[in-house]
Amino acid sequence: MSILAQVTYEATSKAESQAIAAAGQAGIAYGLATLGPGIGIGYLVGQSVQAMARQPEAAGMVRTTMFLGIAFTEALALIGFVVFILLKFV
Amino acid sequence: MSTGTFDGPAPETMIVRDMVKKAAIAGPLLILVFGLIWGANGALSTAYGLAIVVANFVLAAAMLSYAGRISAGLMMFAALFGYLIRLTLIFLAIWLVREASWVELLPLGITIIVTHLGLLLWEMKHISLSLAYPALKPTSVSKESSAK
Numbered sequence: 284m285s286i287l288a289q290v291t292y293e294a295t296s297k298a299e300s301q302a303i304a305a306a307g308q309a310g311i312a313y314g315l316a317t318l319g320p321g322i323g324i325g326y327l328v329g330q331s332v333q334a335m336a337r338q339p340e341a342a343g344m345v346r347t348t349m350f351l352g353i354a355f356t357e358a359l360a361l362i363g364f365v366v367f368i369l370l371k372f373v
Numbered sequence: 374m375s376t377g378t379f380d381g382p383a384p385e386t387m388i389v390r391d392m393v394k395k396a397a398i399a400g401p402l403l404i405l406v407f408g409l410i411w412g413a414n415g416a417l418s419t420a421y422g423l424a425i426v427v428a429n430f431v432l433a434a435a436m437l438s439y440a441g442r443i444s445a446g447l448m449m450f451a452a453l454f455g456y457l458i459r460l461t462l463i464f465l466a467i468w469l470v471r472e473a474s475w476v477e478l479l480p481l482g483i484t485i486i487v488t489h490l491g492l493l494l495w496e497m498k499h500i501s502l503s504l505a506y507p508a509l510k511p512t513s514v515s516k517e518s519s520a521k
Contacts, residue, residue, distance in 0.1 A: 329449065332445045332448065357429075366482075
């Protein structure tokens, strides 16, 4: 009886440790997926603000481009997030 | 206009208002198609995904336009931390409902990606990059009013 209990316990703990490892890996993947777009948005906004400071009359145009750039860059993070959700829960 | 702030109408708000109109047109079609594939739960999940994407755009535009009225430096802050905040909110919005009976994660995920990219690409056709019309291409009505 005690051997059976021990085998069951080991199997459970192995499954749990696998689940914890998978969750950790999914978290790392999602973190990496947001890192690139984060750098991209930082660079994009920095350059846009510099452009607005140099040429204030073009601020509307620059802000339009900046907003679309942010949205497109963010799409990469969203794709990473959706892949994370699908791998984790489906 | 000074170099630090932008006093004109916020282009982000104009763009997002137009995107919401387009989402209202394309959304029901997407809900119908995904509803036919995944059933009622798929349709509900698609509607939820659509709402998340639209709310994300609206929040981004609101944060940027609000910060832009104060200073360009704050706009940088709003763009970067806004990105972090909005990703966290999207994560929470899905995390909280992930085990609900009406949630189908596959159509929800597909909707988020397809709607986000689809709306942006559709909007690109209507974007004007000129000094006179910085956000959207002018309609005949706005051309006439600006000529007066």
